[in-house]
Amino acid sequence: EVQLVESGGGLIQPGRSLRLSCAASGFTFDDYAMHWVRQAPGKGLEWVSGISWSSGSIVYADSVKGRFTISRDNARNSLYLQMNSIRAEDMALYYCAKGHTYGGNGGYDAFDIWGQGTMVTVSS
Amino acid sequence: QSALAQPASVSGSPGQSITISCTGTSTDVTTYNYVSWYQHHPGKAPKLMIYDVSKRPSGISDRFSGSKSGNTASLTISGLQAEDEADYYCSSYTTRTHVLFGGGTKLTVL
Numbered sequence: 001e002v003q004l005v006e007s008g009g010g011l012i013q014p015g016r017s018l019r020l021s022c023a024a025s026g027f028t029f030d031d032y033a034m035h036w037v038r039q040a041p042g043k044g045l046e047w048v049s050g051i052s053w054s055s056g057s058i059v060y061a062d063s064v065k066g067r068f069t070i071s072r073d074n075a076r077n078s079l080y081l082q083m084n085s086i087r088a089e090d091m092a093l094y095y096c097a098k099g100h101t102y103g104g105n106g107g108y109d110a111f112d113i114w115g116q117g118t119m120v121t122v123s124s
Numbered sequence: 125q126s127a128l129a130q131p132a133s134v135s136g137s138p139g140q141s142i143t144i145s146c147t148g149t150s151t152d153v154t155t156y157n158y159v160s161w162y163q164h165h166p167g168k169a170p171k172l173m174i175y176d177v178s179k180r181p182s183g184i185s186d187r188f189s190g191s192k193s194g195n196t197a198s199l200t201i202s203g204l205q206a207e208d209e210a211d212y213y214c215s216s217y218t219t220r221t222h223v224l225f226g227g228g229t230k231l232t233v234l
Contacts (some may be wrong), residue, residue, distance in 0.1 A: 108217035110215075112159070
């Protein structure tokens with residue numbers, strides 16, 4: 001079964017750091033770009049970051065550039081998001097998503113597999 | 125960059141057809157045939173329904189179709205069913221920020 005399972009969310013104070021993880025199974029992980037997409041409470045979807053299959057190409061939304069770092073470990077079929085200098089506006093449900101295009105570069109793609117999400121709550 | 129413009133809500137009766145619009149600009153929808161549509165039932169993972177404007181992933185019903193004209197992409201659902209009630213989001217490639225989502229449309233099946 002093709003599956004993405006996120007973890008690492010929780011309650012975090014503004015200014016602190018948090019690392020999200022996404023475990024992939026059921027497909028050849030290192031053939032596809034991977035992405036993080038978030039949804040703030042009561043709001044729509046917002047793309048956060050994408051990484052190519054080889055980690056050679058990484059892109060970020062302006063809202064997180066310089067604070068968040070995406071990475072992947074193909075040997076472990078895992079995707080990560082290191083969140084530093086967290087702000088109130090980062091509070092959201094964070095989804096891990098697989099890019100549809102074989103060998104995708106981490107930029108625009110259709111997202112054909114999504115996890116259930118992990119919630120990041122920002123509060124002092 | 126602002127989100128792509130979608131109507132906040134649409135509704136239809138079972139068996140009817142509805143269309144959800146997604147309006148962009150010259151830096152996204154107008155110029156590029158990279159528009160996707162997602163169905164999102166609250167509490168569940170979003171589901172890809174349409175990609176590259178009008179292509180359906182394997183397993184997606186042909187009741188769902190996509191099109192584009194000028195700066196507006198559209199998702200049409202024919203033969204509306206109760207289980208189609210969900211939030212729908214469009215997304216597009218954009219030259220400025222790579223990926224841009226619409227604000228979302230809540231579909232109510234009456």
